[in-house]
Structure formats: C-alpha cells, structure tokens
Amino acid sequence: MDESANENRQIDSDQPGQLGGALPHPEVPAGLRGRVQASLIAKDLLEARRSPRWRAPLVAALAAGIVFFVLGFGLGARRSPAARASTGVQGSTARVDSSNAVARTRYALLFYDATSADSGQADIEAHRQWATALAKEGRQISGEKLDTDAYVMKGQREWRAEPSASESQLRGLFFITAATEADARAIARSSPHYRHGGRVVVRRIIPT
Amino acid sequence: MTETTEDDRSLAERVVRDKNSDAFGQLYIRHTPMLYAVALRLTRNRADAEDAVHDTWVRAVSGLSKFRADSTLRTWITGILLNRLRETARARRPESIDEFPEPATTDVRLPIDIDPIDLQAALAEMPDGYHEVVMLHDVEGFTHEDISHMLGVDPGTSKSQLARGRRWLRARLEGTRGQSHG
Numbered sequence: 001m002d003e004s005a006n007e008n009r010q011i012d013s014d015q016p017g018q019l020g021g022a023l024p025h026p027e028v029p030a031g032l033r034g035r036v037q038a039s040l041i042a043k044d045l046l047e048a049r050r051s052p053r054w055r056a057p058l059v060a061a062l063a064a065g066i067v068f069f070v071l072g073f074g075l076g077a078r079r080s081p082a083a084r085a086s087t088g089v090q091g092s093t094a095r096v097d098s099s100n101a102v103a104r105t106r107y108a109l110l111f112y113d114a115t116s117a118d119s120g121q122a123d124i125e126a127h128r129q130w131a132t133a134l135a136k137e138g139r140q141i142s143g144e145k146l147d148t149d150a151y152v153m154k155g156q157r158e159w160r161a162e163p164s165a166s167e168s169q170l171r172g173l174f175f176i177t178a179a180t181e182a183d184a185r186a187i188a189r190s191s192p193h194y195r196h197g198g199r200v201v202v203r204r205i206i207p208t
Numbered sequence: 209m210t211e212t213t214e215d216d217r218s219l220a221e222r223v224v225r226d227k228n229s230d231a232f233g234q235l236y237i238r239h240t241p242m243l244y245a246v247a248l249r250l251t252r253n254r255a256d257a258e259d260a261v262h263d264t265w266v267r268a269v270s271g272l273s274k275f276r277a278d279s280t281l282r283t284w285i286t287g288i289l290l291n292r293l294r295e296t297a298r299a300r301r302p303e304s305i306d307e308f309p310e311p312a313t314t315d316v317r318l319p320i321d322i323d324p325i326d327l328q329a330a331l332a333e334m335p336d337g338y339h340e341v342v343m344l345h346d347v348e349g350f351t352h353e354d355i356s357h358m359l360g361v362d363p364g365t366s367k368s369q370l371a372r373g374r375r376w377l378r379a380r381l382e383g384t385r386g387q388s389h390g
Contacts, residue, residue, distance in 0.1 A: 017349025022324040023331075025245040029258050032244075033236055036265045037229065045269045047227040125255055 031132030038135050042142035042175050106140075106205040107184040109174040109191070113198035126192035131174065134187065143174035171198070175205070216281035224273050236265065239282060242348060243289050249343055250293050252332060260296070264289040279357045283350065287358035290340065297336065322381060330380040338373030345370050 040046035124145060134141045148169060150161040172193075178184035181204065188200040214234065222231035243264060247257035268285050275284055331339065331347075344350040344358070345366070352363040352370075359366070 016345050016351055017347070019322070019327065019346040020349055022322055022327050023245075023249075023347050025241040026248055028240050028244045028261075029254070032240070032258055032261060033233075036236065036262050037232070039262065039266050040232070040269050043266065043270070045227060045266075046223070046229055046232055048229075121255065128255070128258075 031129075031136060034135030035128075035132055038131075038140050039142045041140050048140055105178060105180075105184075107176050107178055107181075108203045108205055109143075109176060109184075109188050110170060110201040110203065111172040111174070111191070111193045111198055112169060112201065113171055113193065123192070127172070130190065130192055134176065139187075140177045141174060143172060145172040146170060220272050220275060220281060223269060232269065235281070239285055240265075242282070243285065246286065246343060246348060247289060247293065249331060249347075250336070250339060251296075256296065260289060260292050263292050267292065279354065283354045283357055286344070286348075286350070286354075290358055326381055330377055333380065334373065334376060338369060338376055341366055341369040342373035342377060346374075 037046060041048050127143070127145075131141050131143060148171075152159055152161050174191075176184065176187055178187060181202070184202050184204075188194060188202050191200060194200050214231075216235065216238070219231040219235050222228040223235065240261060243261050244257060247260040247264075248254065251257050251260065264285060267288050271288075275281065279287075331343070334342065340359070341355060344355050345352065350358070352366040355361075355366040356363040
C-alpha cells in the first residue's frame with residue numbers, strides 16, 4: 001500500500017457527516033412507537049387512532065348494536081307502552097351506548113409492593129416488555145415508576161415519609177384502556193409485578 | 209403518480225393543532241432512526257437509549273408549540289435528546305471532558321478508509337465530552353451551527369471539541385492499526 005496516497009485520503013475537516021456511511025443506523029425497537037404514542041395519548045397530546053386490527057371488532061360491535069336496536073324497535077312496537085317503557089327500545093339503545101363507552105373505559109393499575117422488592121433494571125425491563133406487548137395489541141397504555149422518596153404535605157406541615165418494612169408502598173402506576181373491569185383485572189394479573197409477589201390495585205378512572 | 213412529502217413544520221403544526229396521529233407518525237418515522245442511533249451510541253445501552261428516545265418525543269410534542277424557525281425540527285429534537293441524555297449521565301456519573309488527557313498527536317484529520325468495526329469500537333470507548341460532537345458532526349452530519357444550537361455552546365467550542373475528539377479517535381485508530389499490523 002502506498003502510504004503517501006493513503007495519507008492524502010483523509011476527510012475534510014469542515015464537511016459534516018463523512019463517517020456516517022461507515023456507521024448505519026441501528027434498527028429502532030419495534031415497540032417503541034406504540035409506547036411513545038401511548039404516552040402522548042395519555043397526556044392528551046395526541047388523539048387516539050384505532051389501529052386496523054381494532055376495526056373488525058368495532059364494525060362487528062356497531063353492527064350488533066344496530067341489530068339490537070332494530071330488534072328492540074320491532075319488539076317494542078308489538079308491546080304495550082308500559083312494557084316498552086320497562087324494556088324494549090330504550091334498553092337496546094342503552095346497550096349500544098354502553099358498548100361504545102366500555103371501549104373507552106380507562107383504568108389505573110396501582111403497583112404496590114414491599115420495600116425489599118426488586119426494583120432493578122431487569123424489573124423495569126420486564127414491565128417495559130409487558131407494556132409494549134399490550135400496546136402492540138392496540139391498547140392505550142402508559143405508566144411511570146415512582147421513586148421511594150416521598151414527602152407528606154398536610155396543611156402548613158410537611159415531612160419526609162419514612163419507608164416502613166411493614167407497609168406496602170406505591171412503586172408505580174399504569175393507565176390502560178380495557179373493555180370491561182374483568183379485562184382490566186386480567187391485564188393486571190398478566191403483569192410481571194403481580195407475578196413477582198407485588199400487589200396490584202385496579203381502579204376505574206371516572207371521566208371528568 | 210407524484211409522491212409529495214409534507215415538511216416537518218407542516219406536520220408539527222398538525223400535531224399541535226389537531227393532535228393528529230398520522231402527522232406524528234410521519235415525524236416519528238422520519239427522525240427516530242437518527243435519534244435512536246445517537247442515543248444508543250452515547251448511552252451504549254439499548255434500554256437507556258429507548259427510554260431516552262421515548263422521553264424525547266414526549267418532551268418534544270409537549271413543547272412543539274414553542275418550536276421556532278431558528279433551527280430545523282431535526283436539530284431541535286436532537287437538542288432535546290442530548291439534554292435528556294445529559295440529565296441521566298449527570299445523575300449517574302458526574303464527568304467532565306477536562307478529566308480526559310489529550311492524545312499527543314495534533315493532526316485533526318481522520319483517514320477516510322476507517323474500518324467500520326474499528327470505528328465502532330473506538331467510538332464506544334470515546335470519552336463522553338468528545339463523543340457527542342464527533343457523533344453529531346462526523347457521523348450524523350450536523351453542522352457546527354446546529355451543534356451550537358443543540359448544546360447551547362459557541363460554534364467555536366463545537367469545532368474545538370471536534371478537533372479534540374478527532375485527535376483522540378485518530379490516536380485510538382492508529383493504535384488499533386498498529387496492533388492489527390504488528
């Protein structure tokens with residue numbers, strides 16, 4: 001190899017990006033986009049968009065609602081006004097509304113555990129993978145891990161909360177969408193936190 | 209059929225005004241490979257890089273209405289990423305580039321025929337202070353003007369850090385070559 005020729009083949013000091021060709025971009029993790037979008041939706045920075053896999057069940061639910069509505073209307077037309085008031089059209093319409101409402105129902109999953117529980121990187125990674133898998137199913141999910149340091153405020157007083165070995169602490173929380181409360185509980189049961197001995201509290205979020 | 213590409217500013221406006229998921233998706237696809245590459249090369253850890261990119265997008269969209277025309281969206285978002293990475297680095301390991309000794313060589317140019325594997329290995333060991341500017345300028349193609357916006361430093365500081373980083377890289381690569389040839 002001609003050393004002098006090699007010496008001349010050097011990158012220009014001022015030209016940016018000359019090493020870029022030698023270092024292609026690594027592949028972006030597949031679940032990252034869902035995780036980012038879920039966080040943005042949870043912060044009301046982005047509108048939720050139903051993914052294509054949601055469309056078939058949604059169309060089926062709407063179709064079923066229309067069928068119930070029509071059947072209820074026909075049934076109600078053959079019944080007395082008193083009977084219609086107690087069941088009939090009104091009940092079928094309510095059923096359609098409620099099916100739409102549950103699809104948007106949000107739940108908080110509150111993750112408690114003992115102070116000695118593992119809170120290392122492996123634990124964080126297990127929770128991240130769990131959340132990513134849920135996001136891939138088309139669910140909205142966002143969450144945060146909480147520091148154990150805490151302050152209690154009461155009136156003008158405030159003090160640092162001392163962790164107690166006998167007390168469970170809130171270690172993190174997730175917000176999810178679920179079709180039913182049973183669905184939300186099933187999601188909580190699937191979490192790595194629950195499997196590792198932690199305690200998960202499921203609470204429905206009341207729209208305000 | 210002609211394919212039109214909506215520019216970043218227009219997409220950003222749709223995200224701010226309409227919270228539009230499609231517009232966000234286009235921005236995400238356009239910029240995330242670069243953001244993730246920078247994050248991964250600076251953190252050297254996939255989970256940390258993923259967290260950093262996640263937080264960067266959340267911060268960027270939260271503050272998108274404040275994005276001004278004095279830099280490109282790419283530069284602006286990369287600045288957010290670098291701030292996020294620096295916060296984590298400060299919390300974990302306080303470190304200053306002044307702690308690292310400068311290699312003796314004064315030649316700030318790099319050979320153009322660098323082996324990618326040697327380059328990756330050298331960059332993985334590069335002190336953080338140099339690493340940022342070398343990554344941004346020589347690998348990702350940002351100008352010193354861009355880097356000065358991102359890091360909040362003078363373009364001259366960016367140039368001098370690049371020179372120091374290249375000196376370090378050149379010395380490291382020459383060491384590698386010496387080992388592989390010797």
